[in-house]
Amino acid sequence: MRILVLGTGGVGGYFGARLAADGNDVIFVARGAHAEAMRTQGLRVLSANGDLHLERVQLHEDRARTGLVDIVLVAVKMYDLEAAAETLRPLLQIDTAVVPLQNGVEAAAILERKLGRRYVCGGVAYIAAGIEAPGVIRHTGTMARLVFGERQKNESWRLETLEAACRGAGIDAVLTDAIEREVWKKFVFLAPFAAITCLGRTTIGAVREDPVLWPRFVAMVEEAVAVARARGIALPEDIVDERLQLARGLPTTMKSSMLLDLEAGRRLELDWLTGAVLRLGEEAGIATPASREAYEALAPWRAGRTGT
DSSP: OEEEEEOOSHHHHHHHHHHHHTTOEEEEEOOHHHHHHHHHHOEEEEOTTOOEEESSOEEGGGOSOOOOEEEEEEOSOGGGHHHHHHTTGGGEEEEEEEEEOOSSSOHHHHHHHHHOTTTBEEEEEEEEEEEEETTEEEEEEEEEEEEEEESSOOOOHHHHHHHHHHHHTTOEEEEOSOHHHHHHHHHHHHHHHHHHHHHHTSOHHHHHHOTTHHHHHHHHHHHHHHHHHHTTOOOOTTHHHHHHHHHHHSOTTOOOHHHHHHHHTOOOOGGGTHHHHHHHHHHHTOOOHHHHHHHHHHGGGTTGGGOO
8 A cells, every 4th residue: 555645744754654664655745854854864753652763765755756646644734735735636546545634624625625525535633743853753642543534425445444554553543434523523622722822822731720721721612612513513412521621631741733833933723723713603603702812812923933
């Protein structure tokens, strides 16, 4: 099975490296200093689940012709997704499965517009990882889980193949027949988590102890859940309590990836997280005042140090 990893940051780098180390034919798409380090030194993953070093890495940029691929794991940032999708067209065969692993709930719809419905599946990644240095992925904690599924109620043999490859590589992977619900389950937690840690410029542990930040976080979770339900997503009845319990159980020092981007002066995925709560809430007639306040407070930094 030939797998293309589109975006070799924390998510794509970690899971792609695990799959490649188990003998799968994995081709990475990377750029800049990170790509150059992978080209000359390979790809290294530092993780409590076990370090690994791929001494030789297949880079799409180094191949005269990558050829057709069976699986695409899409792990670029949301603001790069439309442009990145264009690079996929020549690589797709009739049964290729394109699995978006981005934060947010709109990645699959964007890919469907660009590539067509037959190719696009749904996916969720649960992992805290990032590029520590060019050619080096640092995985924080031990959680590293993939959930994926068909969006069109098709036969899932292509994703059964991916599931088997993941499990062979030691990756916790789940094939679900309710992927839309799984994507929203993550979103109703992640969008508020990203916003509140950025607002406070602090960790989830500090948020839990703060008499102002924690209630704002709770309100944003409730708003995101209300938006999901208004759009017909069948979330569990206890989803708010369950998501808050998840937040209470996270490591004290954990930050959102959006806060790491904010601290580094990089562009933010704000418009696809908190901004999506506002946008989709307006479409569904749901008021989202706590999310709107957070979005407006963070908007000046959404483009990074260059400003809005």
